[in-house]
Amino acid sequence: MKQRTLLLILVFLLGGMICRADEGMWIPMLLKKYNIEEMQRQGFKLTAEDIYAVNQASLKDAVVGLGYEEMPFFHFCTGELVSKEGLVITNHHCAFDMIQSHSSLEHNYLRDGFWAKNREEELINPGITASILVRMEDVTDKINAGLKEGISLSEQKQKIAEICQQLETEATEGTELKANIKPYFNGNQYLMSVFRIFKDVRLVGAPPSAIGKFGGDTDNWMWPRHTGDFSVLRIYAGSRNEPASYAPENKPYQPESFFKISMKGLNEGDFTMVFGYPGTTNEYLTSYAIEQIQEVENPHKIAIRTAKLNVINAAMESDELLRIKYASKAAGVANAWKKWQGEIKGLKRFRTVAKKQEEEKAFRQWAGTQEEYATLLEKYKHLYGQRKDLVLAAAYVNEAGKKGAEIVGWSANIARLLKDSAEKEQILIYADEYYKDYDRNTDKKILSEMLRLYNRNLAPEWIPEEVRKAAGKKGIDVYVDKLFETSVLADRETFVQFLENNRLKAYKKLQKDPAYRLYVSIDQLYKKQIQPELTRIGNEMTVLNQNWLAALMKMHPERTFYADANSTLRVAYGKIQGYAPSDAVGYEYYTTLKGIMEKDNPEIYDYNVPDKLREIYRNRDFGPYTQDGEVPVCFIATNHTTGGNSGSPVLNAEGHLIGLNFDRAWDGVMSDLQYAPEICRNIAVDIRYVLFIMDKLAGAHHLIGEMLLVDE
Numbered sequence: 056m057k058q059r060t061l062l063l064i065l066v067f068l069l070g071g072m073i074c075r076a077d078e079g080m081w082i083p084m085l086l087k088k089y090n091i092e093e094m095q096r097q098g099f100k101l102t103a104e105d106i107y108a109v110n111q112a113s114l115k116d117a118v119v120g121l122g123y124e125e126m127p128f129f130h131f132c133t134g135e136l137v138s139k140e141g142l143v144i145t146n147h148h149c150a151f152d153m154i155q156s157h158s159s160l161e162h163n164y165l166r167d168g169f170w171a172k173n174r175e176e177e178l179i180n181p182g183i184t185a186s187i188l189v190r191m192e193d194v195t196d197k198i199n200a201g202l203k204e205g206i207s208l209s210e211q212k213q214k215i216a217e218i219c220q221q222l223e224t225e226a227t228e229g230t231e232l233k234a235n236i237k238p239y240f241n242g243n244q245y246l247m248s249v250f251r252i253f254k255d256v257r258l259v260g261a262p263p264s265a266i267g268k269f270g271g272d273t274d275n276w277m278w279p280r281h282t283g284d285f286s287v288l289r290i291y292a293g294s295r296n297e298p299a300s301y302a303p304e305n306k307p308y309q310p311e312s313f314f315k316i317s318m319k320g321l322n323e324g325d326f327t328m329v330f331g332y333p334g335t336t337n338e339y340l341t342s343y344a345i346e347q348i349q350e351v352e353n354p355h356k357i358a359i360r361t362a363k364l365n366v367i368n369a370a371m372e373s374d375e376l377l378r379i380k381y382a383s384k385a386a387g388v389a390n391a392w393k394k395w396q397g398e399i400k401g402l403k404r405f406r407t408v409a410k411k412q413e414e415e416k417a418f419r420q421w422a423g424t425q426e427e428y429a430t431l432l433e434k435y436k437h438l439y440g441q442r443k444d445l446v447l448a449a450a451y452v453n454e455a456g457k458k459g460a461e462i463v464g465w466s467a468n469i470a471r472l473l474k475d476s477a478e479k480e481q482i483l484i485y486a487d488e489y490y491k492d493y494d495r496n497t498d499k500k501i502l503s504e505m506l507r508l509y510n511r512n513l514a515p516e517w518i519p520e521e522v523r524k525a526a527g528k529k530g531i532d533v534y535v536d537k538l539f540e541t542s543v544l545a546d547r548e549t550f551v552q553f554l555e556n557n558r559l560k561a562y563k564k565l566q567k568d569p570a571y572r573l574y575v576s577i578d579q580l581y582k583k584q585i586q587p588e589l590t591r592i593g594n595e596m597t598v599l600n601q602n603w604l605a606a607l608m609k610m611h612p613e614r615t616f617y618a619d620a621n622s623t624l625r626v627a628y629g630k631i632q633g634y635a636p637s638d639a640v641g642y643e644y645y646t647t648l649k650g651i652m653e654k655d656n657p658e659i660y661d662y663n664v665p666d667k668l669r670e671i672y673r674n675r676d677f678g679p680y681t682q683d684g685e686v687p688v689c690f691i692a693t694n695h696t697t698g699g700n701s702g703s704p705v706l707n708a709e710g711h712l713i714g715l716n717f718d719r720a721w722d723g724v725m726s727d728l729q730y731a732p733e734i735c736r737n738i739a740v741d742i743r744y745v746l747f748i749m750d751k752l753a754g755a756h757h758l759i760g761e762m763l764l765v766d767e
């Protein structure tokens with residue numbers, strides 16, 4: 056008995072030590088210094104230069120950050136080049152809006168899938184960008200050299216922005232490149248990323264949602280998982296292979312490098328690495344911050360979204376057209392909603408607050424009377440105390456107010472366009488796009504729910520005047536009925552009429568519109584009571600965070616710290632591995648087509664397997680895409696990933712593509728705040744399932760023909 060305990064402790068300790076290495080999202084430029092030896096010890100066969108090099112082609116040239124033209128340095132997803140003709144694979148959910156915007160009742164690409172048979176049929180996606188990192192540079196010293204002592208926090212912020220802009224311009228002047236500087240390690244370091252940003256990204260193919268989104272929001276964030284979450288894009292470039300806006304004569308982009316595709320198969324324990332654009336993590340928060348997320352922010356945001364989802368889901372169940380209209384919106388709302396719940400669960404289970412408190416106790420001891428450190432935690436405590444009511448009120452402004460019922464946020468967009476005297480044509484195009492996916496009745500119900508929650512859950516001082524009035528004597532439903540009867544924004548026809556009838560006075564007239572008045576009331580409260588204070592606290596927190604992390608680094612010289620995710624290119628590495636979420640439960644590391652058939656249920660939308668796939672399964676027509684006789688579908692690994700990593704290439708020890716990252720397992724989604732090696736798993740779709748679907752279901756042999764399949 057004793058011996059067994061001892062052994063367990065030993066295994067646990069060793070496990071902890073080995074697994075610890077799986078935590079972290081590393082900076083490609085610095086792998087050579089911090090990680091490559093460890094990576095090679097874990098089985099990686101290549102060098103640091105194979106991953107990131109400036110003067111020769113490297114794997115980084117095949118990783119694509121997907122963005123929007125207005126904010127190309129925020130990458131909503133990652134993709135990877137897989138052919139010398141600019142072919143890119145990413146997730147189905149990453150291209151979901153593109154697929155949806157090309158869909159109608161006649162051409163329902165969401166339901167039926169879409170496969171361009173030739174280059175002419177590939178569909179343009181205005182506004183989507185694809186960035187490829189050219190190089191990185193440490194500009195910390197340049198920035199610090201430009202800062203003066205004794206200036207205020209907001210002056211300092213301003214000054215940093217100025218210097219960054221200047222450096223970005225200098226770095227790219229006279230070139231087709233774009234540079235962007237971001238803070239790392241809470242502003243203790245600044246790195247510049249220089250990109251080539253392509254603006255002609257076309258949709259090449261997508262499986263039906265019944266494959267690409269199999270399991271829907273029921274299985275989202277869950278393992279075991281059977282989602283074929285992939286889609287295919289192509290980057291087009293100008294005649295010199297340079298980034299260019301869409302033009303019919305653009306040519307497929309010829310990349311510096313692209314990923315080879317591994318047909319070798321996977322084993323538990325295999326080395327894996329994820330190479331992509333993780334968005335945001337907060338690994339160095341204090342217990343005060345975690346407590347606020349766990350007890351205040353998340354629970355309220357969850358409650359608001361639950362109310363919204365109840366309305367939207369009922370609408371989608373009731374009608375096929377509503378299902379199309381609200382598919383993307385529902386997925387968006389449900390996604391974070393479910394993650395926040397998992398996050399709370401994980402934080403509680405791993406006693407993150409208590410653990411952080413213990414660390415903070417040690418910190419206090421270490422800091423002793425050293426002046427610059429001794430007061431840090433007290434300052435945090437004070438600021439989080441001040442912040443509590445404000446973040447709660449801000450959550451309602453956002454979740455229940457501006458992004459609650461659509462009519463509210465929409466009224467503000469229209470006001471902005473009218474104020475800037477946008478062309479009527481332009482407004483109409485914009486409006487068509489909006490009303491195409493709008494349902495007045497659904498939105499009405501959402502508004503009622505939002506107003507109810509707003510009034511119920513906040514102290515009076517945080518409730519905007521109009522919101523309070525809505526809950527007056529006659530009740531919220533009467534208010535909402537009236538708002539929708541009288542607003543010119545309630546449906547397309549009324550809005551078009553309004554534009555026709557009020558050429559010059561439209562902006563002025565809109566001021567009286569009840570939907571816009573509601574928006575203004577919410578916005579005013581925000582601007583007056585919330586935003587200035589939150590900004591002040593934010594500025595103070597920025598400095599505090601910088602000092603805090605610097606102090607932690609000083610306290611733990613033995614630890615290699617990694618920078619929180621900030622939507623820049625990172626490498627996470629680890630291994631393929633199952634996990635045990637609770638007593639007597641253990642998960643395998645991969646799923647198969649057999650599992651899809653087990654879940655098959657024509658009655659349930661999320662589990663209705665396409666007939667053709669059923670038939671393929673019946674005939675066991677699997678081609679070369681099998682492992683132990685079954686078609687592998689998804690697998691899990693210990694790579695530390697987060698939102699933005701969707702679509703990221705998952706690579707094996709040779710640097711070959713074995714899958715696409717698309718999710719994490721629910722038990723471990725608190726890894727944005729605290730990574731726990733025993734339970735944090737990223738979920739990827741196996742590249743062989745991607746090929747299987749392309750080959751057997753879509754018949755897209757020409758696309759597979761473009762790729763390079765290898766046995767390693």
Ligand code: ARG
Pocket residue numbers: 148268271272275276385386387389390698701717718719
């Ligand atoms: N959970 C994944 C991510 O965070 C997939 C989201 C899209 N899928 C969905 N069912 N909503 O983005």
Ligand code: GLU
Pocket residue numbers: 131132696697698699700701702717718719
């Ligand atoms: N689905 C996420 C994304 O869109 C990745 C999952 C995660 O947050 O790890 O990036």
